[in-house]
Amino acid sequence: MKNLSALIAGLVFGLGLVISGMADPAKVQNFLDVFGTWDPSLAFVMGGAIAVTLPGFRLVAQRGRPLFDERFRLPSRSDLDAPLLGGAALFGIGWGLGGFCPGPALTALPLAAPGTLIFVPAMFIGMWLAKNVPMMTRPSPGV
Amino acid sequence: MATEFTPFASLIGGMLIGVSAVILMGLNGRIAGISGIASRLLDARLGGSEERPGLFFIGGLLLAAPVYAFVNGALPTQTVSNNLPLLAIAGLLVGFGSVFGNGCTSGHGVCGLARLSSRSLVATLTFMATAFVSVYLLRHVIGG
Numbered sequence: 001m002k003n004l005s006a007l008i009a010g011l012v013f014g015l016g017l018v019i020s021g022m023a024d025p026a027k028v029q030n031f032l033d034v035f036g037t038w039d040p041s042l043a044f045v046m047g048g049a050i051a052v053t054l055p056g057f058r059l060v061a062q063r064g065r066p067l068f069d070e071r072f073r074l075p076s077r078s079d080l081d082a083p084l085l086g087g088a089a090l091f092g093i094g095w096g097l098g099g100f101c102p103g104p105a106l107t108a109l110p111l112a113a114p115g116t117l118i119f120v121p122a123m124f125i126g127m128w129l130a131k132n133v134p135m136m137t138r139p140s141p142g143v
Numbered sequence: 144m145a146t147e148f149t150p151f152a153s154l155i156g157g158m159l160i161g162v163s164a165v166i167l168m169g170l171n172g173r174i175a176g177i178s179g180i181a182s183r184l185l186d187a188r189l190g191g192s193e194e195r196p197g198l199f200f201i202g203g204l205l206l207a208a209p210v211y212a213f214v215n216g217a218l219p220t221q222t223v224s225n226n227l228p229l230l231a232i233a234g235l236l237v238g239f240g241s242v243f244g245n246g247c248t249s250g251h252g253v254c255g256l257a258r259l260s261s262r263s264l265v266a267t268l269t270f271m272a273t274a275f276v277s278v279y280l281l282r283h284v285i286g287g
């Protein structure tokens with residue numbers, strides 16, 4: 001059942017990315033280009049998503065546990081550290097340069113644009129480096 | 144290149160993303176953080192059952208554009224840069240940064256903000272800021 005719910009959640013997520021325009025790098029970069037061809041649409045994506053998750057998470061938390069698991073797996077840290085800031089800063093630079101973040105890039109993969117076919121493997125290499133190269137891995141394993 | 148302002152479609156699409164995150168939390172107890180789900184596939188052992196839902200989630204993501212094209216009768220609009228070295232660098236930065244910073248637009252931006260996480264708020268403000276700066280430099284200083 002967890003596999004089925006994950007498949008449906010992934011499909012709904014991907015459809016949301018496609019319908020919202022978030023899977024189109026040009027639209028993402030135009031959202032970020034306030035001094036150029038600005039397209040504020042993506043503020044509505046974030047707004048629409050949070051308008052659902054804010055009450056939705058509260059609602060499901062009231063049940064005490066998820067339907068198909070014993071407990072919610074939530075990050076518990078609240079401290080701010082250098083890896084969080086550094087990682088987010090690098091992530092933002094890459095997001096701006098390519099117009100892709102992980103979800104939209106994977107969603108756009110079947111459309112097989114040359115840029116996407118380069119971006120996705122590079123993204124997985126970056127993830128692998130952050131997990132496996134000792135000099136590059138986070139000092140503390142946190143969530 | 145200019146794109147059309149689509150507040151209604153973007154709002155509906157955003158709400159679907161939110162619905163997906165609530166489904167994953169309510170049923171499986173997991174955060175819909177794409178970088179976390181995707182990167183955990185890298186250390187999943189073949190045949191391990193713990194990360195299998197992650198594989199199915201990514202499978203759902205990959206099905207979305209074909210399903211949309213089938214229902215809509217046309218492929219989704221997208222413009223991806225053909226500057227392949229730039230996209231390789233962008234991919235490396237996005238992959239590395241999202242694992243190092245424990246999240247991306249979905250995990251920190253959509254789920255973390257809704258959980259009122261201070262780490263996610265700071266991460267979201269940070270990547271929004273560097274993304275604005277990198278697009279500004281790319282388009283108005285270097286020239287894209």
